[in-house]
Amino acid sequence: MKTLSLIILFFATIACKETQTVYLCDSEGGKKYHYTTSCRGLSNCQHKIIKVTLEKAKSQGKTLCGWEK
Numbered sequence: 001m002k003t004l005s006l007i008i009l010f011f012a013t014i015a016c017k018e019t020q021t022v023y024l025c026d027s028e029g030g031k032k033y034h035y036t037t038s039c040r041g042l043s044n045c046q047h048k049i050i051k052v053t054l055e056k057a058k059s060q061g062k063t064l065c066g067w068e069k
């Protein structure tokens with residue numbers, strides 16, 4: 001029973017990574033994505049903060065914000 005729950009946890013973790021969501025500042029010059037809305041890079045955002053999947057952010061040419069790590 002314990003093994004089964006470990007296996008479920010394992011696959012749940014993988015699924016979570018594939019659908020990881022990130023945050024973008026919806027400005028024209030915005031080229032960064034952020035892991036949290038409380039990021040310093042987003043605090044300067046004068047536009048709407050939008051939530052997208054990591055995959056979509058990358059497909060739009062976004063790169064990880066310099067404040068993250």
Ligand SMILES: [Zn+2]
Nearest residue numbers: 034039041065
């Ligand atoms: Zn950031």
